[in-house]
Amino acid sequence: MTQRLLPLLLLLLGVALPAAAEQVPASPFFPYPMQVDRLPNGLTVVRVPFKSPGLIAYQTVVRVGSRNEVEPGRTGFAHFFEHMMFKGTKNFPEGEREKVISTYGFDDNAFTSDDITVYHSYGPTAGLEKLVEIEADRFRNLEYSEPSFQTEALAVLGEYHKNAAQPYLKIEEELGRTAFTKHTYGHTTLGYYDDVKAMPQAYQYSRTFFERWYTPDNVLLFVVGDFDDAKLMQAVRKHYGPWDRKVASVNVPTEPPQTKERSVHIDWPQSTQPRHFHAWRTPAARLDTANAAIQAVLADYLVGTTSPLYKELVLDKQLAQDIGSDFGIHRDPHLFSVVAVLQKEENRAAVASAFNAAVKELATGKVDASRVEAIKSNTRYGLLMGMETAKSVATQLSVYAGIYGTPDALARHYQRVSEVKPADLVAFAKKYLTAANRTVLTLTPKTAGGQK
């Protein structure tokens, strides 16, 4: 399935991989010790003992997403390929994998985003060794027929259809297309409709895609829960050790700087609330900068539920049904957005004006330090609240690690957040939240507010 909006995302790049074996101690930013090994073939294997008796979460992060779709006509391919990874090998032909998963009762699926593809299984420790075997096998030896490929392409088309009823897919397509002229972030993870419809003809390219990106040095493996580490690593070395491909390099086009404001309008043919987006081009998430941490704080500061804008626009004046940000960490420079779901089309100018005023106030140096502290507190406790199960821990680790490229990215990101100062927000807003660096997206429904 495609999961475009990853909650909790933020980023820092730079592949500061640890030595061949390393113990990462618990910290205020990730409260569990972590064991990290890097196999000779480049595969990073991360284990986190976690109290979940008899259960483990097993996640494989491939650092490939729609960002890697550089060839024309191949948009949506990373996501499509995620589907193909369930299609079998010589050792476990199509359907055999299902038997293993079913035997133990694993909750088993995957998701793809702009930057990463994550395969996740959650279930009994009793099935862990078998899981290692079948997972390693498919990553090393995936094999599927052209008819199987063509059939799965129709399931992806079905996924597009189910999402197309919501205005968000169209919004995402148009915002990307307008804000990016060169970079692959200009298309969505699902891909353009015409490309999705043409997927059945891309069998040969699918093999190329596998060879390019499904390589041990482009993958991190996370195991969280109740397991015997020595047994696990023995199985991992046995089954993943012979995997020997090297990750390819493709030229993901650099997006040229934006010099003037862009805009795009959507006339939505059905009933929905009007929407208003301001999206600025902002830096990538990297471990050697605070940019991602600042943007994470900035999202709450400007348009979170405790922001003055929320109080004014949503609670007091009720010009908007909701406001917020869809900021998420990315490997390359992406977007920082503020979004309003308007009560009525007539409110658009007032809401846009309020957005502009809030940004201007911040950029000119007026910042509420107590709110920055509250956001940090929310982040700290929110992290703990979100770690109730082995799966939730593994998912957060995987997403951050996949985007930043290092296994301890989650903790390092949250440490960065804890260090954000009010002045950082001011400097960031001044530098990036400018009119010339902005794309404005407006959506007007056929019948505003759903009125007949």
Next chain:
Amino acid sequence: MRSLISRSLALSAALCLGGCATTSQTAPPPEAPAPQAPQQEQAQAPAQPQAPATVPTVPLHRPAPMQLVVQANPASPIVSFRLVFHAGSVDDPKGKEGLTALTADVLSEGGTRNLTSAQLLEALFPMAAELNASTDKELTVFSGRVHKDHLARFLDIFTDVLLAPRLSPQEFERLRARALSDVRNGLRSENDEMLGKVALDALLYQGHPYAHFVGGTEKGLESITLEDVKAHAARVFTQDRLVIGLAGPVDEALQKTVVSRLSALPATGAPRVELPPVPTTAGRALVVQKPTLSTAVSLGYVTPLRRGDPDFFPVSFALSYLGEHRQSSGVLFGELREKRGLNYGDYAYAEHFIEQPGTTYNRTNIARTQQDITVWIRPVVPGNGMFATRGALYFLDRLVKQGIPQDQFELRRGFLLGYSRLWEQTDQRRLGYAIDSLLYGTPDFLEQYRAALAKMTPESVQAAVRRQIRPEALNFAFVTQDADGLAKLLKEQPPSPISYASPKPPELLSEDKAIISLPLPIRADAVQVVPAQTFMEK
């Protein structure tokens, strides 16, 4: 915060909450002889028992007022609260549909005597505390989670939400406007899959208190006043309807404090709604017309089967085998999606199912007196709508007639023994199951399920399936653009041939021959077309 652009995803959970009244208040379709079951060359099986004419009302259990359910977990730093009221959309007065859900929203989001709504958000924010309300047909849940560092402060706020709500006119208007938007936009326009499920509910429970959408009808919401909300809270959020769930690092003192504070709720309020029997009318179809690229399909029927019935576990097992929600190992998923490429997924349910956001598991605390068995076909290209529907019926019918092969049976047993453990991995879900067990009278429900799994045989499961699963009893809901065209096909039922983009094995093509002409149990005089923009009007 909830993502703005995926608001419809958040809404989708609400949209699953139930049925709605259609505006085309057509008279109930005339009674007609039940259609014959689809003809398939399959093993001879004994005749099924007579279908019930109605699903009777066997009320849920009534726990003692403010019964306490504790799931102690001293090692956890997070305290969970789960207050479950036996109050839901069935308690909405006629003409005020949506009142219970809106009341819960006004209480949980609208502020308290001491805190405006903005101050409430500001107080919860640094703690990252969660405070939510959700309403279903018969139950409303107020849930809270907080780190133990902030327990005292959170407890004050959480109990004030119920005991001293602010009830401000401004917040009432805001939340009512949002609820109206959820009906006008979210339900009618933005999620075909959920619209199909709601349409099926409307069809199955026509004339019953379950029939209207939990979130309300357009006219119902428009007519609700702040005074209605205030009065309704006192009528239904009462001690005698409340079960108190606590989990995490919970000690005696906290238990006493919570019970003591909630003793300030009204002891009693409105009498419980007496639900009427539900007619088991079969063979109806509702086609909702809206602009869309695809056709969404839901099918099902009301059933007396529910938790506690000896047949419930084996039927749950069988329908998990047919199509466990969003798992790839089900028959429907394998046959319709994987082999034929019809859509994104196909699933089956032994009781009403509402996905808990962020998981593939059913929500807890959506217990219902009267239940339904359903099949969900995710959107297909319109030209394959008939074929996909027939395909789902074909495999359902095959399950009834042929049962589950021994090897598949063992796989499914293993799957459920493991997978069912994932359903109870959070404190909120453990509380939810424990409270549902009180309401259904099924102590240790999941343990009992696993114990039952160990004893089942293919024969015992098939016997239960033959008693409870009735393909001929199905009703059908569709969401599509060419509604009149589809309605015509449903009435006339011409063959629905299919062509594939890739070669298919002979055995699949042979099966297709049976599917393309399979009679759907739909009566030509019981096919309705409803425009989406008038759906859920009153």
